[in-house]
Amino acid sequence: xxxxxxxxxxxxxxxxxxxxxxxxxxxxxxxxxxxxxxxxxxxxxxxxxxxxxxxxxxxxxxxxxxxxxxxxxxxxxxxxxxxxxxxxxxxxxxxxxxxxxxxxxxxxxxxxxxxxxxxxxxxxxxxxxxxxxxxxxxxxxxxxxxxxxxxxxxxxxxxxxxxxxxxxxxxxxxxxxxxxxxxxxxxxxxxxxxxxxxxxxxxxxxxxxxxxxxxxxxxxxxxxxxxxxxxxxxxxxxxxxxxxxxxxxxxxxxxxxxxxxxxxxxxxxxxxxxxxxxxxxxxxxxxxxxxxxxxxxxxxxxxxxxxxxxxxxxxxxxxxxxxxxxxxxxxxxxxxxxxxxxxxxxxxxxxxxxxxxxxxxxxxxxxxxxxxxxxxxxxxxxxxxxxxxxxxxxxxxxxxxxxxxxxxxxxxxxxxxxxxxxxxxxxxxxxxxxxxxxxxxxxxxxxxxxxxxxxxxxxxx
Numbered sequence: 001x002x003x004x005x006x007x008x009x010x011x012x013x014x015x016x017x018x019x020x021x022x023x024x025x026x027x028x029x030x031x032x033x034x035x036x037x038x039x040x041x042x043x044x045x046x047x048x049x050x051x052x053x054x055x056x057x058x059x060x061x062x063x064x065x066x067x068x069x070x071x072x073x074x075x076x077x078x079x080x081x082x083x084x085x086x087x088x089x090x091x092x093x094x095x096x097x098x099x100x101x102x103x104x105x106x107x108x109x110x111x112x113x114x115x116x117x118x119x120x121x122x123x124x125x126x127x128x129x130x131x132x133x134x135x136x137x138x139x140x141x142x143x144x145x146x147x148x149x150x151x152x153x154x155x156x157x158x159x160x161x162x163x164x165x166x167x168x169x170x171x172x173x174x175x176x177x178x179x180x181x182x183x184x185x186x187x188x189x190x191x192x193x194x195x196x197x198x199x200x201x202x203x204x205x206x207x208x209x210x211x212x213x214x215x216x217x218x219x220x221x222x223x224x225x226x227x228x229x230x231x232x233x234x235x236x237x238x239x240x241x242x243x244x245x246x247x248x249x250x251x252x253x254x255x256x257x258x259x260x261x262x263x264x265x266x267x268x269x270x271x272x273x274x275x276x277x278x279x280x281x282x283x284x285x286x287x288x289x290x291x292x293x294x295x296x297x298x299x300x301x302x303x304x305x306x307x308x309x310x311x312x313x314x315x316x317x318x319x320x321x322x323x324x325x326x327x328x329x330x331x332x333x334x335x336x337x338x339x340x341x342x343x344x345x346x347x348x349x350x351x352x353x354x355x356x357x358x359x360x361x362x363x364x365x366x367x368x369x370x371x372x373x374x375x376x377x378x379x380x381x382x383x384x385x386x387x388x389x390x391x392x393x394x395x396x397x398x399x400x401x402x403x404x405x406x407x408x409x410x411x412x413x414x415x416x417x418x419x420x421x422x423x424x425x426x427x428x429x430x431x432x433x434x435x436x437x438x439x440x441x442x443x444x445x446x447x448x449x450x451x452x453x454x455x456x457x458x459x460x461x
Contacts, residue, residue, distance in 0.1 A: 007133045011141035014148040019255050022169075025159045027147055027248055027312050027422070028270060030166055036244030038105045038166040041248070043231060044114035045121075050221050052122050055083055055206060058213025058356040060129045061344060068134040073194040076130070078202030079209065084123050091118045106166075113170045120177045127184035130191065139187040147180035149215050166190070217348045222356035226363045226391075229407070230384050233371040246381065249321035250306060253328055259412040278401040279342070286338060287451040294417050296440055301326050301424065323424035327417035331388040339395035342403075351398065359391045386399070389414055407433045412443055 027035050059079075063071065094115045102108040124143075131140040182341065185192055235243045289330075305319040343352045343434025366383035370376050397411040419439050423432040444451060 007141040011144040018148040018152040032241040034166040036240035039247035041110040054214030054217035056210030058214040074197040075205045143184040147176040151176035211363040218354045219353040222360045243316045255324040331392040363387045
């Protein structure tokens with residue numbers, strides 16, 4: 001597990017660096033409107049995972065714990081090609097629809113490039129999930145690093161040559177994904193190009209994976225829509241510049257999730273083979289570590305707020321939005337690494353879907369009130385954090401019962417997040433920093449034994 005964890009963290013370190021480059025340089029290069037259209041492209045692209053219909057998620061669930069050489073290569077190959085052909089046909093249909101209903105040129109560019117992503121990202125995702133679920137983390141890491149290197153170089157080149165058109169950034173993103181598809185296909189070549197078995201057997205295996213995978217896919221889509229519904233409402237009711245400012249705040253707030261996802265990728269195959277008591281102990285350890293690290297990282301908001309004001313002064317209003325969104329980090333980190341990973345490992349995808357669906361209904365309710373009736377941008381953004389907090393509390397209670405443990409970190413998560421929002425929005429920056437530092441010091445005092453364990457763990461590794 002240690003080696004896989006290193007590979008996974010290395011891959012996501014590259015993702016972190018590239019995300020940082022995008023945050024630092026892209027809004028600096030582009031004007032506010034162009035940056036808004038770039039964020040619109042990223043917004044559209046984030047939902048194309050819906051188009052694999054749950055097949056990739058089903059493979060992740062059903063083949064979890066398998067070794068790579070245990071897979072039925074002909075059945076898997078057949079599923080890959082059925083999925084790829086389906087995505088090509090779907091992309092052509094969507095492109096024809098887009099060209100007929102979208103009149104604004106920049107919006108059409110963003111949408112068309114998102115459609116191109118379908119025929120690249122979905123097959124790539126199929127390969128990546130195969131590598132992850134069979135514990136080939138090294139190969140997954142190389143594929144991810146290849147993608148991020150290309151994208152990162154394109155951002156740096158764009159900054160050097162002072163280009164100010166958002167489509168060039170999109171081309172760099174797409175090129176990186178093509179490289180990742182080629183690398184992952186090379187590592188899976190003995191499966192992809194092994195030939196397929198009879199068509200009816202492939203269809204049967206495809207539906208065997210789609211049925212549970214669709215539930216997990218819908219759970220993931222529902223989770224993404226918690227932010228997506230609010231972002232869509234903002235995009236429809238406010239300017240593209242405002243949409244870009246809020247998207248920048250979300251990007252900065254979520255950057256820590258890159259590292260957390262890295263650990264989750266390595267942990268899932270282990271959990272599939274782990275006894276319940278061991279899984280409970282690991283849950284407690286990870287929950288303590290996440291609360292200690294992420295709640296402490298909120299102090300970084302004050303540094304980031306100064307950076308944004310000095311580096312990209314036209315996005316100063318993003319600082320206010322960022323203070324409302326920053327606590328999402330702790331709740332989504334817990335959801336990504338603990339709740340999602342454990343519920344998937346214990347095949348509780350129905351529960352995961354239900355929780356995310358109810359959360360989605362809650363955010364729709366708040367969006368209608370705050371966006372349609374009150375027209376209050378701050379309240380609509382705050383509703384995202386509130387729903388994430390509610391979902392985190394529900395999952396924590398559920399997993400405490402399921403694993404027979406007593407993890408009360410969610411209480412600290414909610415309390416310190418609420419204090420952070422209050423301090424950063426009602427007080428001057430300096431006073432807010434001091435008061436939150438005192439609050440986190442009190443938390444660390446109560447967690448001093450867990451901090452010692454974390455330090456020992458770091459020394460061990």
